[in-house]
Amino acid sequence: MTESIRTLHTSQLTPADLAAIRSLLHDAFDGDFGEEDWDHTLGGMHVLIQESENGSAKGSENGSGGALVAHGSVIMRRVTHGGRSYRIGYVEALAVRADRRRQGLGGRAMDALEQIIVRSYAFGALSASDEGAALYRSRGWRLWRGRIEGLGPDGPVRFPDEEDSTFVLGPSPDPADSPLAFDWRDGDVL
Template sequence: MDTRTAHTSELAAGELREVRDLLDAAFDGDFADEDFEHALGGMHVLVREDGRLVAHGSVVQRRVLHRARALRTGYVEAVAVRADHRRRGYGNTVMAALEAVIGRAYVLGALSASEDGAGLYLSRGWAVWPGRIGTLSPDGPVRLPDEEGSTYVWTPPGGVRLDPAGRLDFDWRDGDVL
């Protein structure tokens, strides 16, 4: 197994195509162009076995407003493992590398998890955010009740302490905000 961590700017066009193909297959074609765009501009973890891409994840910077403070947040995107390589530890390998990036560069980690992915994140110490979730939309703050219960946070050593009674408002972006 070969694991590489690299910024989007360091990935060749062919590597980005491999990542997109992996994501399309892993999400059964339910990975939109906007979803791929959300995964770019930060750090990627690529795991290869015998030269073939078998797992991926990325972390991008987001701003999260909490208790009137804008937090530099490492937001995890596009975590996927090839279907024929699942349950072999590749997801843990990807997350360990992403958490290392978050721990060095951010005060908070966050992600939105599917039901299928939730177990991985919980097993690594990520926690479901118990409070309200929102976004800072072009029209002002908007609550996102559909994201409550599927948004996870992780505080790296030396990171920020969150007030669970407070709301997390994520910066706006096109497509799915979270």
């Protein structure tokens, strides 16, 4: 089997791509990947890792490179800190098919996502599960050591549960100065 990596904006994904991504995420998150989670995945750059039995990376006419085995996306978010607004790259929906885990695919997807972040944004951020935290730490992501907030419709809302799972990459501001306040969105803000 050979693998191909495709990096595409949401607008470039075919209906078949979107269906394959949605199916992978549903399975990878044991059915706990709802409409709001899906909405958070869209609108940015996607990394798709696909495998092909015949060795062809070209795949079918719709641009598919074979069976989807890993996915991740990076979307633009606004955060404020210390009176300044930052445009950051936020990692969403990193997942590897269950039978292909622990083979380096998550790291390969992160390689591509991190290149997008480094080239396009002030810094990167993500909310890590307990299982995913080790991968991110090994890649140089740092746990944010300050307050986490969301800029809600009625003002700032603190998210203390996110303060032990939010990671940053790149030259991020000093956590001691003020909270990192994320733009509001439906569902999980982070």
